[in-house]
Amino acid sequence: MSFAATSVSVAGASHTLAVACSGEMRLCALTPREQREYASLPHAARKRDWLAGRYAAKRALAARWDVPPDRIELASIPGAAPRPSLRNPAGSCSPLPDRLTIAHRDGIALAAAFPSTILVGVDIERAGELSPVELRYILSESERPPCDGVDPTLVWVLKEAAWKALGLTPRTPLSSPQLVLRAHTQELVAVRLGEHEFPACAAVSRIDASRPLIAAIVRIAREVS
Ligand SMILES: CC(C)(COP(=O)(O)OP(=O)(O)OC[C@H]1O[C@@H](n2cnc3c(N)ncnc32)[C@H](O)[C@@H]1OP(=O)(O)O)[C@@H](O)C(=O)NCCC(=O)NCCS
Numbered sequence: 001m002s003f004a005a006t007s008v009s010v011a012g013a014s015h016t017l018a019v020a021c022s023g024e025m026r027l028c029a030l031t032p033r034e035q036r037e038y039a040s041l042p043h044a045a046r047k048r049d050w051l052a053g054r055y056a057a058k059r060a061l062a063a064r065w066d067v068p069p070d071r072i073e074l075a076s077i078p079g080a081a082p083r084p085s086l087r088n089p090a091g092s093c094s095p096l097p098d099r100l101t102i103a104h105r106d107g108i109a110l111a112a113a114f115p116s117t118i119l120v121g122v123d124i125e126r127a128g129e130l131s132p133v134e135l136r137y138i139l140s141e142s143e144r145p146p147c148d149g150v151d152p153t154l155v156w157v158l159k160e161a162a163w164k165a166l167g168l169t170p171r172t173p174l175s176s177p178q179l180v181l182r183a184h185t186q187e188l189v190a191v192r193l194g195e196h197e198f199p200a201c202a203a204v205s206r207i208d209a210s211r212p213l214i215a216a217i218v219r220i221a222r223e224v225s
Contacts, residue, residue, distance in 0.1 A: 029055055031073045031087065052109035053102040057082065060113035061098060074100070079170050084113070101164050103215070108207060110215045119222055121165030123157040124215040127206065130156050138174040146181045153214050154186075155179070158202055161218035162191045165200075191220050198222040 030038060041047045058069035061084050073093055074082035081100040085093040102111045103124040114120045130152040138159050139147055147155050162177045180190035188202040199221040207213040
């Protein structure tokens, strides 16, 4: 089993990030309610990825709250990341104030747990999977020149992580949030949404798997009440 739960600092704030491989998942980490949800999932690949995501999220929360992962329960919310709570020994649950962001691909999941006052999103995709042509669907006119020459998969994971961080609904296309990259270094410095531009930053990493993956965590500096 190779899990990593680590604290990463993005834009001066510390977040706990966990990475998990589904081949190393154990169903016993799930609560009875979660096991019922797992059983209802439609096919093996969805089960594998869902389980990897749930366990990565539990690891991230466990590290932030210093509790065993199996004391955490995650309630699924359609079109959003799950909401966490802490199970006490008598069986009742108390909501945890943290938010989660989850991404999974090929049985590998990335999750971050963070305070609800900040905006964080993660994404993970197969390296080399995307071509510049596919980016046309998610880039606005103004983003195309700055993203020219940047690895399309990197642009994609930054976009999707920014989209998740902003808590957008599935009706909002990926082209709505716009990436602002620093010239030459291609570093993410801001995200635009409509008239507003928010400072942002990203940590990007390559995950060596049978099919290598690119993962990103994006933090957007917008106040959340
Ligand atoms: C939601 C979306 C980001 C999921 O992307 P994906 O590549 O299929 O899956 P990922 O592994 O990256 O992320 C999945 C996780 O994101 C989380 N998630 C789902 N919807 C979310 C949202 N609105 N905001 C934040 N997180 C969300 C969930 O935890 C989910 O995992 P789970 O179902 O196992 O709990 C994807 O549907 C998307 O690209 N949406 C953009 C909007 C869009 O293009 N809409 C099309 C019509 S305009």
